[in-house]
Amino acid sequence: MDLFAATPIQLVEDAEGGIRYWPAFVDEGEAEAWFQALCAHCEWQHQRRPMYDRVVDVPRLQAWYPFDQDSHEGLPASLPLAKMLARVQASVPGGYNSVGLNLYRDGHDSVAMHNDKLHMLVPGQPIALVSLGAPRRMNIRAKAGGRALGIDLEPGSLLVMSHASQVTHEHGIPKTARPAAPRMSAVYRARPAMSPHLQARPENGEMRRSFTPAQALHRQRPASAGQGRQEADAQRLDAGTPSAAPPSRVGGQ
Ligand SMILES: O=C(O)CCC(=O)C(=O)O
Ligand SMILES: [Mn+2]
DSSP: OOOHHHHHHEOOOOOOOOOOETTTTSSSHHHHHHHHHHHHHOOEEEEEEEETTTTESSSSSEEEOOTTTTTTTTTOSSTHHHHHHHHHEEEEEEOOOOEEEEEEOOTTOOOOEEOOOOGGSSSSEEEEEEEEEOOOOEEETTTOOOOOOOEEETTTTTEOTTTHHHHHHEEEEEEHHHSSOOOOEEEOOOOOOOOOOHHHSSOOOEEEEEEHHHTTTOOOOOTTTOOOOOOOSSTTTSSSOOSSTTSSSSOOO
C-alpha cells in the first residue's frame, strides 16, 4: 500500500477519531475509472423538496444504495461500489450498509452546511466519503462557533467523519463562481435497522426525477429566472437524503 495514502491529516479531534482526510487514498487512474462508471451507470435522481409554500430543487443529483453489511447484496454489479467499499474497509473498518452518492454538475451545485442526520446513523460508526471527479471545497465548522475550515477535496481522496463529529460540527460544499467540472462523492454509512417504509429512499411527499446517464451531467435550467424553480441551498433543507425527520430539522444524510 502507498505510504502516502496510509497517513491521514487530522482535521478535527474527538474520542471517535474525529475528522480525518487521506488526500491520495486511490491513484488518479482508478479514481477516474470509478467516476466514469458511476456517472454512466448510477440511477441518478433529482429531488425536489417542499419548503414553506413552495417546492424547491435540491441543487445536485443523488443516488442511494442500501446494502447488506455482510453479503453486500444491494450494490449493483455494474458499479464499482463494492470495490470502493473494500478499499474503505481496509483503511477505516466500519459497519457500512448504505452508500449515498452526490453529483455536483458544476459550481452551481452544492450542499448547505449541515450535520448528517443522527437518527439515521449507528452511534460510534464512521462516515466515509470518497471524492471523485473535479476537486471541490468542503467547509467544516464547529457548532460552538469560530471560523470554518476549508478543505479542497481532491479526486481519489477519502474523508472520514466520526459519529461524534456530527454532534459538534457541520460540513457543506458551497457553490463557487469559479469554473467547476463535475464532482462526485460516494458516502458510506452505517444505518440503523429500521422499518421498511423508512428504508425506502425518498422522504414522504418528496418528488424525484430520474436521469439517464446522458442527461445526468447536463443541467436543465428553468426557462426564465424568477419564474423557475428555486433552489433549496440557501436554506438548510437541501442537506442530505430523505428521512422521516421533520422538514425543519437541520440534517444531512
Ligand atoms: O459531497 C460531499 O462531499 C458532502 C456530501 C454530504 O455531506 C452528504 O451527502 O451528507
Ligand atoms: Mn453530510
